[in-house]
Amino acid sequence: MSGSDGALKQVYAAHGSLVYGICRRALSPEQADEVAQDVFLNAWRARSQFDPSRGTLPAWLVGITRRRVIDHLRSERRHSDRRAAEGDLPEPASEAAVERIAERMLVADAVRDLPDRAREAIQLAYVHDLTHQQISERTGRALGTVKSDIRRGLQKIRHQLETTSG
Amino acid sequence: MAESGGKVARGGDDGDGEDLERIEDLLRSLSEEDLEPFDPPDHVWAGIEAALAADPVETASTAETALTAETAAKPDSEPFPPGDDASDGSDGASTAPISLDSRRARRPPWWLAAAAAAVLVAGGAAVFVRQTDDAPVVASAQLTFDAEQFDPLGSDASARVSLVDADGRLRIAFDEARLPADLTEDADLELWLIEPDSEGQVRDLRSLGLVDVDDLGSFPIPDDVDPDRFRVVDISVEPRDGDPAHSGRSILRGALEAS
Numbered sequence: 001m002s003g004s005d006g007a008l009k010q011v012y013a014a015h016g017s018l019v020y021g022i023c024r025r026a027l028s029p030e031q032a033d034e035v036a037q038d039v040f041l042n043a044w045r046a047r048s049q050f051d052p053s054r055g056t057l058p059a060w061l062v063g064i065t066r067r068r069v070i071d072h073l074r075s076e077r078r079h080s081d082r083r084a085a086e087g088d089l090p091e092p093a094s095e096a097a098v099e100r101i102a103e104r105m106l107v108a109d110a111v112r113d114l115p116d117r118a119r120e121a122i123q124l125a126y127v128h129d130l131t132h133q134q135i136s137e138r139t140g141r142a143l144g145t146v147k148s149d150i151r152r153g154l155q156k157i158r159h160q161l162e163t164t165s166g
Numbered sequence: 167m168a169e170s171g172g173k174v175a176r177g178g179d180d181g182d183g184e185d186l187e188r189i190e191d192l193l194r195s196l197s198e199e200d201l202e203p204f205d206p207p208d209h210v211w212a213g214i215e216a217a218l219a220a221d222p223v224e225t226a227s228t229a230e231t232a233l234t235a236e237t238a239a240k241p242d243s244e245p246f247p248p249g250d251d252a253s254d255g256s257d258g259a260s261t262a263p264i265s266l267d268s269r270r271a272r273r274p275p276w277w278l279a280a281a282a283a284a285v286l287v288a289g290g291a292a293v294f295v296r297q298t299d300d301a302p303v304v305a306s307a308q309l310t311f312d313a314e315q316f317d318p319l320g321s322d323a324s325a326r327v328s329l330v331d332a333d334g335r336l337r338i339a340f341d342e343a344r345l346p347a348d349l350t351e352d353a354d355l356e357l358w359l360i361e362p363d364s365e366g367q368v369r370d371l372r373s374l375g376l377v378d379v380d381d382l383g384s385f386p387i388p389d390d391v392d393p394d395r396f397r398v399v400d401i402s403v404e405p406r407d408g409d410p411a412h413s414g415r416s417i418l419r420g421a422l423e424a425s
Contacts, residue, residue, distance in 0.1 A: 008218070009211070012211060012214070016205070016206050016210070016211070017203035017204050017206065018203075019206075020204055020205070020206040024204055033209065033210050036206055036210050037210055037213045037214050037217065040214050041214060041217055041218070044218070051333075053301030053302075053330065053332040053333060054332065104192060104195055104196060104200060105200070107189065107192045107193060108200045108201050109203075111193070111201060112201065112203065115378075122193065123201065126190065126193035126194050126196065127193070127194075127196050127197070127198060129194075142352055144352060144406030144407065144408065147406070148354055148376070148406050151376065152354075154186050154189055154190070155186075155376065156378070157189050157193075158185050158186060158189055159384075161189065
């Protein structure tokens with residue numbers, strides 16, 4: 001395996017589950033496997049277009065994933081239209097669903113990357129819907145610390161999500 | 167004060183409230199299952215490997231061809247007018263104008279971009295060196311400790327930051343930093359831009375956000391902050407007292423000078 005293949009494997013190891021998670025939530029398992037492969041091959045071929053000043057690597061990969069999933073859904077729809085009557089899922093709705101899935105998974109990935117304290121505080125606040133006071137009591141940390149951990153966590157997540165490309 | 171759903175108290179006016187609210191909405195839409203990584207089965211990577219083997223990859227030299235993107239200057243941009251107050255103040259600010267004409271930095275191979283910057287923790291300090299040089303640098307500032315005016319927490323600290331032009335959006339990025347890592351009090355480090363007046367005193371200041379010594383990252387500059395005026399970069403120690411104002415306890419400060 002060449003050194004350049006090793007680089008792609010590193011990226012796959014770091015971000016494969018993010019890409020795959022989106023594919024599995026939008027497509028069937030077989031389609032997900034195929035599209036996930038397409039995403040990484042696409043990314044490898046387009047690697048010179050990745051500009052780190054415009055956004056993070058996971059955000060770039062998620063952009064490619066969205067486009068590949070949507071392309072796949074459109075192609076599936078073209079095939080099924082030939083066989084069935086019109087009236088299947090309207091195109092805009094399913095594409096919006098893919099966008100939403102991609103955004104959610106990128107956020108979830110960013111949460112997993114947070115330092116332990118911030119990750120715990122953010123999970124308790126937003127996924128488990130606890131108040132800051134409740135989090136303070138449960139974790140034994142001061143209220144100010146909890147708020148500060150959450151604020152820093154949100155800033156980091158925003159940094160992860162940022163991309164200035166479409 | 168009861169706050170449900172982890173609503174963040176917006177203390178300072180940093181112009182990013184909307185962004186963070188959108189992120190909060192997305193976070194609330196997550197289930198526990200969403201937070202579990204969904205590892206691909208082994209055959210997915212095997213398929214990628216097989217496809218790469220069948221279709222020879224480009225050599226590293228062709229992969230490094232950068233896109234000839236247009237300069238990211240704003241349509242009506244012109245170099246900032248030079249400061250006419252010739253203010254030196256306590257920071258020895260240069261009066262050289264900060265130009266928005268971007269310097270085209272050679273883009274690194276993408277696998278370097280994925281590498282994290284080195285963070286070494288030595289004693290009570292976290293030392294950081296940025297490994298890749300990606301966005302064009304517009305100006306830089308060496309931040310130093312003033313033993314007479316600053317908080318002693320900064321006595322071993324230093325930092326160098328750059329004002330970078332990331333596709334038309336200005337950010338402050340850390341190039342190097344040695345920052346106190348073990349704050350014994352319940353406090354954070356916060357990054358500010360200060361607009362000095364003609365005597366070198368603080369006319370105005372804006373927070374860019376909290377500094378995490380484990381992950382310095384970069385800080386977007388709000389659109390209404392003009393870095394030619396807000397040219398002094400400051401790092402302070404901020405106790406977690408709910409007060410968004412500058413504590414007055416700076417540890418490092420320096421003026422941006424055009425590259």
